[in-house]
Amino acid sequence: xxGIHDSGRGAGRAEAGYRWPDExxxxxxxxxxxxxxxxxIEPQVFGGTADPALVARPPILHNTAAIRATRPAWGPVxxxxxxxxxxxxxxxxxxVLSGEITALKPxxxxxxxxxxxxxRDAAGAEVFVVTPxxxxxxxxxxxxxxxxxxxxxxxxxxxxxxxTLAHHQCTPSSTLGYCEGSENLIHLxxxxxxxxxxxxxxxAGVQTINFLVAPLYRESxxxxxxxxxxxxxxxxxxxxxxxxxxxxxxxxxxxxxAINEAGRVVADLDIVAPARLLSEDA
Numbered sequence: 001x002x003g004i005h006d007s008g009r010g011a012g013r014a015e016a017g018y019r020w021p022d023e024x025x026x027x028x029x030x031x032x033x034x035x036x037x038x039x040x041i042e043p044q045v046f047g048g049t050a051d052p053a054l055v056a057r058p059p060i061l062h063n064t065a066a067i068r069a070t071r072p073a074w075g076p077v078x079x080x081x082x083x084x085x086x087x088x089x090x091x092x093x094x095x096v097l098s099g100e101i102t103a104l105k106p107x108x109x110x111x112x113x114x115x116x117x118x119x120r121d122a123a124g125a126e127v128f129v130v131t132p133x134x135x136x137x138x139x140x141x142x143x144x145x146x147x148x149x150x151x152x153x154x155x156x157x158x159x160x161x162x163x164t165l166a167h168h169q170c171t172p173s174s175t176l177g178y179c180e181g182s183e184n185l186i187h188l189x190x191x192x193x194x195x196x197x198x199x200x201x202x203x204a205g206v207q208t209i210n211f212l213v214a215p216l217y218r219e220s221x222x223x224x225x226x227x228x229x230x231x232x233x234x235x236x237x238x239x240x241x242x243x244x245x246x247x248x249x250x251x252x253x254x255x256x257x258a259i260n261e262a263g264r265v266v267a268d269l270d271i272v273a274p275a276r277l278l279s280e281d282a
Contacts (some may be wrong), residue, residue, distance in 0.1 A: 012066035014113055014136065020062060020099040025119070027054050029091040038178040039210045040168055045217050050089040052225065053209035056081065056130040059099055059117040060206060063134045064184045066101075067113065074110060075137035075186050075196045078205030081229040082131040082277045088223055089128060095119040110138035131278065137196050165215040165256065166243040175203050175237035187237075202234040205267075211243055212256045212269040219253060226274040233266045241266070 012020055027050040033043050035054060060078060067076045089095070098118045105112040112133055119128035175187060185192040186202060193201045209229050216222060235241065241258045248254040258267045 011069035012062055014063075014066045014070035014101065014104070016101055016104045018066070018101045022096055022098050024094050025058050025097045026092055026094050027051070027089065032091060035178060035207075036210065038174045039207060039214070041210060041214050045214055047221070048091050049217075049221055050091050050093070051210060051213060051217075052083050052085050052089070052128075053206050053213050055085070055089050055095075055119070055128055056083050056117075056132075056209075057206050058097060059115060059130050059132055060134070060204075061182070062099060063113060063115060063132065064182070067134070067136050068183055071136060073139050075139070075192075076184055077135045077137055077186065077202075077231075077234075078132065079112065079135045079231055080133035081205065081209060081231075082227075083229075084129040084226040084274050084277060085222075086125075086127045086129075086224055088221065089119075093121070095121055095128065107135055109135060111136045139195060163245050163247070164242055165245045165253075166211065168211050168241045168243070170203050170235060170237050170239050170241065172201075172237050175201060175207075178207050179204050198234060198236070200236045200238060203237055205229075205231055208235055208241075208258055208267045209269070211241060211258055212267065215243060215245055215256055216253055216271075225271065226277055227269050227271045228277060229267060229269045231267045233260070233264060235260065235266050 012018060029048075032046065032051060032054055036043065036046075036051070064076045067074060096119070098120075099115055101113060101115045103114040105114065112135055114133050115131070117130040118126050119130075121127050179187040182188065182204070184204075186196065186198070187204055188201060190200055193199075208231065212229060216225075235258070240261050244257045244259060245253045246255045254271050256269045257265055260266050
């Protein structure tokens with residue numbers, strides 16, 4: 001993969017306790033600008049700073065590769081992304097990435113893979129931490145579990161904030177462009193997506209995070225930042241999204257939502273204190 005560089009590694013194994021070898025990663029300016037073009041995000045929004053959604057992208061790619069290597073018939077779906085940025089990451093800055101699978105948890109649709117990824121700078125300081133949950137979709141779930149999984153993702157769509165921040169139109173071409181080089185066919189192949197009960201391919205979870213994070217940087221580039229993104233519903237590659245926001249008492253954005261054409265929340269981002277990132281009720 002050009003731009004977000006790694007030193008090369010095997011696919012890994014989707015097993016609790018598995019540790020990937022350390023690697024060097026960077027977010028290259030050209031690659032960030034390429035991915036942002038597919039999102040409709042202008043280069044000046046982030047300037048010389050790496051988008052935290054893209055800093056956190058390699059763990060998702062490695063989790064996907066590990067799932068496909070270990071359970072090739074199962075479909076990887078990004079469900080939760082937790083990011084703690086302890087300082088801004090510069091474009092083209094080299095960081096050492098370490099990753100470990102911390103748990104495999106039963107889920108109504110398969111198995112949830114939880115991992116923790118630590119980024120250290122040239123001085124050895126831990127400057128960025130990512131803790132994603134990736135659902136390994138069982139192609140043959142037990143009867144009734146699809147409904148159970150959807151019910152568990154319910155959110156109160158009647159109490160949405162009124163402020164609209166942006167609009168984005170997803171298309172098959174923008175999805176394919178953004179996911180160029182991906183091994184996850186759920187973003188690329190309509191027949192594969194239908195095999196998991198989806199009407200069409202879905203966009204990458206990282207692209208949805210791009211949409212949710214960009215409004216924060218349009219107003220003022222954060223320094224230290226901790227947030228959790230929860231993916232509530234699939235975003236199909238032909239859907240239009242509205243991004244809305246909620247502000248704190250000081251007028252700063254404290255949360256953003258992505259709303260689909262049906263007026264339903266598909267994903268939400270909450271800025272939280274680092275200590276609350278792993279709290280289920282944060």
